[in-house]
Every structure is written in C-alpha cells, then in structure tokens.
Amino acid sequence: MSLFRYTRAGREPDAPRPPHSPLLWIALIALIAGVLVLAFAWLAGWLGRDRATVQTFTDTIEATGANHPGFRRAHSKGACVSGSFQGTPQGAALSAARVFRQQQVPVLGRLSIGGGDPHGADANARVRSMALQLVSDDGQEWRTAMNSFPFFAVPTTEAFLEQTRAGIPDPATGKPDPAKMAAIAAKYPSAKAFGEWAKTAPWSTSWANTTYNGVNSFRFTNADGHTEVVRWSMRPLAPFEAMDAEQRKQASLDYLSDEFQQRLAKGPVQWEMWATIAAAGDAVNDPSIPWPEDRRQVKLGTLTLTALQPQAGGACNNLNFDPLILPSGIAGSDDPILAARSAVYSESFNRRERELASGKEKAQ
Amino acid sequence: MSRDAGHFNLTARVLHWLMAVLILTMLFVGVTMVASLHWRPMLVDLHRPLGIAILLLALVRLFNRLRHRPPPLPADLPAWQAAAAHASHWVLYGLMLAMPLVGWAMLSAGGYPIQMWKGVLLPPILPHDVALYAALRSAHSLLAYVLFATVVLHLSAALFHLWVRRDGVFQAMAKGSPSASE
Numbered sequence: 001m002s003l004f005r006y007t008r009a010g011r012e013p014d015a016p017r018p019p020h021s022p023l024l025w026i027a028l029i030a031l032i033a034g035v036l037v038l039a040f041a042w043l044a045g046w047l048g049r050d051r052a053t054v055q056t057f058t059d060t061i062e063a064t065g066a067n068h069p070g071f072r073r074a075h076s077k078g079a080c081v082s083g084s085f086q087g088t089p090q091g092a093a094l095s096a097a098r099v100f101r102q103q104q105v106p107v108l109g110r111l112s113i114g115g116g117d118p119h120g121a122d123a124n125a126r127v128r129s130m131a132l133q134l135v136s137d138d139g140q141e142w143r144t145a146m147n148s149f150p151f152f153a154v155p156t157t158e159a160f161l162e163q164t165r166a167g168i169p170d171p172a173t174g175k176p177d178p179a180k181m182a183a184i185a186a187k188y189p190s191a192k193a194f195g196e197w198a199k200t201a202p203w204s205t206s207w208a209n210t211t212y213n214g215v216n217s218f219r220f221t222n223a224d225g226h227t228e229v230v231r232w233s234m235r236p237l238a239p240f241e242a243m244d245a246e247q248r249k250q251a252s253l254d255y256l257s258d259e260f261q262q263r264l265a266k267g268p269v270q271w272e273m274w275a276t277i278a279a280a281g282d283a284v285n286d287p288s289i290p291w292p293e294d295r296r297q298v299k300l301g302t303l304t305l306t307a308l309q310p311q312a313g314g315a316c317n318n319l320n321f322d323p324l325i326l327p328s329g330i331a332g333s334d335d336p337i338l339a340a341r342s343a344v345y346s347e348s349f350n351r352r353e354r355e356l357a358s359g360k361e362k363a364q
Numbered sequence: 365m366s367r368d369a370g371h372f373n374l375t376a377r378v379l380h381w382l383m384a385v386l387i388l389t390m391l392f393v394g395v396t397m398v399a400s401l402h403w404r405p406m407l408v409d410l411h412r413p414l415g416i417a418i419l420l421l422a423l424v425r426l427f428n429r430l431r432h433r434p435p436p437l438p439a440d441l442p443a444w445q446a447a448a449a450h451a452s453h454w455v456l457y458g459l460m461l462a463m464p465l466v467g468w469a470m471l472s473a474g475g476y477p478i479q480m481w482k483g484v485l486l487p488p489i490l491p492h493d494v495a496l497y498a499a500l501r502s503a504h505s506l507l508a509y510v511l512f513a514t515v516v517l518h519l520s521a522a523l524f525h526l527w528v529r530r531d532g533v534f535q536a537m538a539k540g541s542p543s544a545s546e
Contacts, residue, residue, distance in 0.1 A: 020530075022527075022528045025523075025524075025527035025528050026524070026528060028523075028527070029520050029523045029524060029527065029528075030520075032519070032520070032523065033516050033519065033520045036516055036519075037516060039392070040391070040392065040395055040512055043392060043395050043396045043399065043400075044395045044396075044398075044399055045399040052401060053399040053400070053401065054398065054399050054400065054401055054404070055399065057401060138483075139477070139485050140477070140483065140485065141477045157401050157402065161401075318475060318492065318494050318497075319475050320474070320475075320476070324405050325476070325477060327482075327483075328482040328483040331482075332405055336402065338405075339401065339402050339403075339404060339405050340401045340402070342404055342405055343400065343401050343404040344401070346398075346404070347398075349474070350498075350501055353474070353494050353497050353498045353501070354498045354501070354502065356494045356498070357494050357495040357497075357498030357499065358498070
C-alpha cells in the first residue's frame with residue numbers, strides 16, 4: 001500500500017496532501033446513485049411507458065372490456081369444482097411427479113368461459129376452460145389452465161399483445177375494429193387458423209363433454225432422469241353432443257353451470273388426461289403450431305369431478321392457476337407464451353385480490 | 365473477542381459485502397420479475413431461495429452485531445449525519461429481516477406453494493386470506509422501494525466518506541486494522 005502511494009504520487013508519503021476538489025467526487029457519487037436509480041426505474045417499467053411489461057399487458061386486457069373489479073381479468077365467469085385425480089403407471093413412467101403414483105390425488109378446479117365479462121351468457125362464449133390444482137401428499141402442487149381451443153392463436157408474446165390490442169373496442173362502434181383484427185389474421189397464419197376453428201368447430205352442449213388442451217409445452221422427467229417434451233389434454237368420457245346456434249340463443253344465462261350441476265346430481269363427471277409426446281423437430285416452443293396427429297399418446301390418468309359450487313365464496317376463487325406452478329418431474333418449456341401467461345396471471349391476481357380486500361368489487 | 369476500535373470484525377465485513385451483493389441483486393431481480401413478460405419464471409425461482417438465504421444471513425449478522433460493537437463514527441462528523449447513519453443502519457437491519465418474512469407470509473396468504481427449489485417447500489406461516497395477501501403484497505413492494513432508496517443513500521454516504529471526507533469510515537468496513545488479530 002505504501003509503495004503504491006509513494007510511486008503514484010511521486011512524493012514522500014508523509015508530505016501533506018494537496019487539497020482535493022470535493023465537487024468532482026460528489027458528482028461521481030451522484031452519477032453512481034443516478035445510474036442505479038434509473039436502472040431500477042427502467043426495469044420496473046416506470047420509464048418508457050410504451051415498453052411491453054406485465055402491467056401494460058394487463059392494462060391492455062382490461063381495456064378490451066368493461067371493468068369488473070374483484071374478478072379475473074380473463075375467463076372472468078366460471079364455477080369452482082372439486083374431485084380427484086388417479087394417475088396411471090404409464091404416466092409415472094414418463095414423470096417422477098408424485099401425482100402419478102399417489103392414489104386419488106385431491107383436485108380443486110374451476111370451469112369457466114373465455115372473455116372478461118363475469119355476467120355474460122354461458123352459451124355465447126366460444127372458448128371454454130378448465131383450470132386445476134392437484135396437491136399430492138408430499139405437499140407439491142400442479143396447477144394448470146387449459147382451454148377448449150386446440151392451439152394458441154399467436155406464436156409469441158409480442159403477437160399476443162398485438163392481438164389483445166386489436167381487440168380493444170373502437171369508441172365509435174363499441175366493437176373491435178374489424179380492419180385491425182383482419183391485419184392480425186393476415187400477419188399471423190395461426191390467428192387465421194384460429195379464426196377458422198372458431199367459425200367451424202362444433203360447439204359442445206356442456207363443460208362435461210368438452211376437450212381441454214394445455215396447448216403450451218412442458219417437460220416431463222422420469223425417475224431415471226429421462227426427459228420428454230409433452231402437451232396434455234383432458235378428453236371427456238361424456239359423449240360429445242353439438243349445440244347449434246338456435247340452442248345457444250335459447251340457453252339460460254348460467255346454462256353451463258346449471259347443466260353441470262344437473263349432471264353431477266346423476267354421478268361424477270370424468271375426463272382422461274392424455275399426453276402427446278413431441279418428436280424431433282416438433283414446434284416445442286410455439287403453442288400456435290399443433291403437432292402432427294401421429295405423435296405418441298400416453299394416458300396419464302383420470303380426472304373425476306364430483307362437486308360444483310359458485311365461484312363467489314368458492315374455494316377456487318382466490319387461487320391463481322399459474323401454469324408454471326409445477327411439481328418435481330414436470331417443468332415448463334421455453335415457450336414464451338407460458339412465461340407471459342404466468343406473469344400476467346400474477347398481476348391479474350394481485351389486482352383482483354386488492355380490489356376484493358378493499359371492498360371495491362361489485363356485488364357478485 | 366478482540367474489540368477493535370477502528371474496524372468492523374472479519375465476520376461483519378464478510379457478511380456486509382456478501383449481503384450487499386445479494387440484496388442489490390435481489391432488489392433488481394424483484395423489480396424485474398414483476399414487470400417482465402419473459403424473465404419472471406427464471407427470476408421467481410431465484411428470488412425465493414435468495415430471500416430465505418438473506419433472512420438466515422441477516423440473523424447471523426444481527427447476532428454478530430449485538431456481540432461486537434461497531435467502531436465509532438469520527439468525532440467531527442456533524443450530528444445530523446451521525447443520526448442519519450444510525451437511522452439508516454436500523455432501517456437496513458429491519459428490512460433485511462422483514463423483507464423475506466413479508467415475502468414468505470405473502471405467498472402463504474396468497475395460497476401459493478413456497479418452493480425453495482424443486483421438491484423443497486417451506487410451510488405456510490399464515491392462512492390463505494385475501495385481505496392479508498393484498499396488504500402483504502403491497503407492503504412487499506413498498507418496503508422494497510424503501511430498502512432500495514436506503515441502500516442507494518447508504519452507498520452514496522459510504523462513497524462520500526471514502527472520496528470527500530476521507531475519514532476512514534469506509535475503510536472500517538473495507539479492510540481490517542493492520543494490527544488487529546482477528
């Protein structure tokens with residue numbers, strides 16, 4: 001140290017130091033502090049408001065419809081369900097997750113309709129959804145949110161935001177601008193294909209006879225450490241029945257809940273859970289591209305639902321069905337939509353829980 | 365137990381610089397993961413175990429701090445600066461302990477599993493409750509901003525001692541006394 005000081009200053013170590021200018025040093029300190037504060041503010045999304053963040057995405061979703069404080073920002077209308085899951089040995093061979101080994105894993109879930117209106121007519125919603133929470137006896141959780149569409153409409157988070165923006169109603173007409181929607185369909189082939197699905201796929205008569213698809217890809221790792229990329233689906237045991245436009249028009253507001261309740265009165269409602277295994281070259285990180293039909297299918301288990309309760313006051317209502325809450329043996333893929341869903345669900349959950357806590361929600 | 369009047373003991377110095385890196389990392393990880401549409405899954409997996417690590421280190425540090433008096437501030441330091449130093453140190457200790465506990469409590473009240481890493485979960489420390497979650501989630505953000513502001517002020521003050529006052533306060537944490545037997 002003394003050597004360093006001696007040679008650098010070129011003077012006797014004991015000689016009085018020349019006075020230093022504190023202003024330059026203070027400026028340097030201010031610069032360091034300023035850089036830290038600016039970096040923090042930028043990462044928080046407080047600077048550059050046009051940057052796509054979780055908050056701007058959630059704001060965009062909110063702008064597509066009327067505000068309904070206290071409700072989920074998407075899939076706002078639904079009902080809580082409960083039952084159990086029984087895994088198969090084939091499932092256990094694919095993933096080390098305890099849910100495939102344990103007898104009768106308790107399940108809490110939510111059946112819902114797409115869209116942000118918590119008071120909308122059940123039968124008018126093109127998309128139907130199933131969210132589940134499976135808690136195994138080792139305390140680990142598997143949460144999943146599945147939809148009745150067979151593939152996602154857009155390939156990336158940027159496209160997802162663009163599509164959501166295009167869905168914001170035009171103030172003049174109160175409806176999304178058809179030109180903007182057409183532009184999305186023109187830009188993304190999957191959005192066009194999704195539109196075709198929405199137009200042509202038959203509507204089912206019940207939550208119970210609907211297939212729900214995980215759509216995003218996940219990694220299953222078994223006890224030997226072998227990993228496969230999979231997508232999962234819930235295939236109903238109840239036979240499919242189509243519902244035509246006239247029947248939908250005549251259906252009551254809470255048609256799906258009422259119908260499901262009537263089914264449960266006669267007995268449990270079941271689905272088989274199937275995994276589709278990706279082959280080399282399959283689009284494992286793009287949920288807008290379905291995998292070929294001939295991919296290996298493995299039955300993972302059977303879901304049995306035995307009870308339904310309204311979401312108001314229901315056990316599922318204050319649960320965030322974050323698709324990345326996963327047990328050992330199951331992991332998320334690099335699918336960007338999966339990360340975006342996880343992030344936006346969290347923000348949506350925070351907003352509605354604050355609204356519920358502060359009493360801002362409307363009477364449910 | 366050597367009591368060195370001019371320098372913090374080795375345990376204090378190691379913990380200080382280790383935690384300085386961890387806490388600053390944690391603040392940036394936290395603020396990024398709640399805003400990013402892409403990095404959340406990776407960062408949230410880092411955030412929880414890092415938070416619990418900071419909680420454990422803070423307990424060790426508090427124990428060491430109570431057993432070893434820190435070196436006194438220079439006698440010529442203006443009273444308001446000395447008061448600010450003491451107050452900021454209390455805020456830093458308080459938040460080092462409170463932030464991880466609020467985070468843990470918040471996840472408990474939100475009905476979330478509190479995963480350290482795959483297969484290792486901490487038990488909930490509060491019941492699943494909307495009002496508790498809402499309050500704790502807001503508190504976690506607010507306290508993070510207070511902690512970040514305090515850390516920036518603390519760093520600025522430390523550099524002021526190093527470069528402007530040149531009074532040995534920075535060196536008391538940066539290195540040991542040449543004569544001290546640790």
